[in-house]
Every structure is written in C-alpha cells, then in structure tokens.
Amino acid sequence: MTRAVLALGSNLGDRRATLQGAVDALLTGGPSPVALSPVYETAPVGGPEQGAYLNAVLVVDTDDGPLELLQRAQAVERDFDRVREVRWGPRTLDVDVIAFGDARSDDPRLTLPHPRAHLRAFVLRPWLDADPGAVLPGRGPAADLLAAVEAADTAGEQALRRRDDLALRLPEGA
Secondary structure, eight states: OOEEEEEEOOSSSSSHHHHHHHHHHHHSOOOOEEEEEEOEEEEEOOOSSOOOOHHHEEEEEEEEHHHHHHHHHHEEEEEETOSSSSTTTOSSSSSEEETTTOBBBTTOOOOOTTTGGGOOOOOOOHHHHTTTOOTTTTTTEHHHHHHHHHHHHHHTTOEEOOOOOOOOOOOOOO
C-alpha cells in the first residue's frame, strides 16, 4: 500500500455536491480512505476571471500505481463533465495527484510531487488539516511550506475561508 494525496476543487455548478460525488467515486472499488479535509473556499489562482473554488484534500492508501491513480482521477473528472479547454479555467471538477508516497517523477503524464503544490495554500492548508505531519517529497514539511506561502502572500490572493457548513463525508463502509 502506498499513501497518496489527492487535491479536489470545483467552481462550477453545485460545487459541494460535486466534491462529495468525487470523494464517493474515487473510493468506490478503489483506494482506502485515510483522511478527508474540511472544505475551503478560495479565489482562483491564475487563469481567466471566474468564480470561487471549493477545495478539499483526500488522503488514501492504494495498491495501484501512480498512473493508475491518475487514470482513476481523470475518469472521475470526466464523470463530472470536466472539460480542458482553458488552462486554469473554470471547471466542474479538478482532481490532482499531489503526492504518491515518496515518489519523485518528471514523467510528462504525471509529475510527482505536483509541481506547484508547494506554492498553493488551497492544497497545503486542507492537507495539513487531514494530515498534520504532512511532508511534500523533495520540498519538506507542508506546515513550513504553508508558512512561506502565507508570508509571501502580502496581497491576500491566496486567502482561504474554511466552510464547515459544507462538510464532506467518507462513504459508508469506506
């Protein structure tokens, strides 16, 4: 079993229902859940003008390899009508493989760890809620990375708002 970290985001449609559906689909017949973060609302980073995102992190244990996990994530995105027309554009669902054990890879299909995770509060904060001892391979403790992001964010562009009113749940029996 390998511990993997998946970041989920949605800014189109019923964002909370989409995130919950993604958690359910990712875990059906697949990885074993370890932890699920609270939901955070965040402003989009980069890309065109668009609405706020809901973000969460799912930590899982899996027997699959990293590319199989990526294929599962992309299949779930397709199930929720994800389209890839505009880089960093609005989306019904985004599922990123952030880390896969200690794996490091420059494979063009899946770079591990995620090449921008260390720069994104919307990944680091929920990940720390789900796993307070989180470490991003090759980068260090997620708590230190988040502190650096927050210190550099003088304009508040990566501000997060925890949304306990939109809590996600792990599926029954998962």
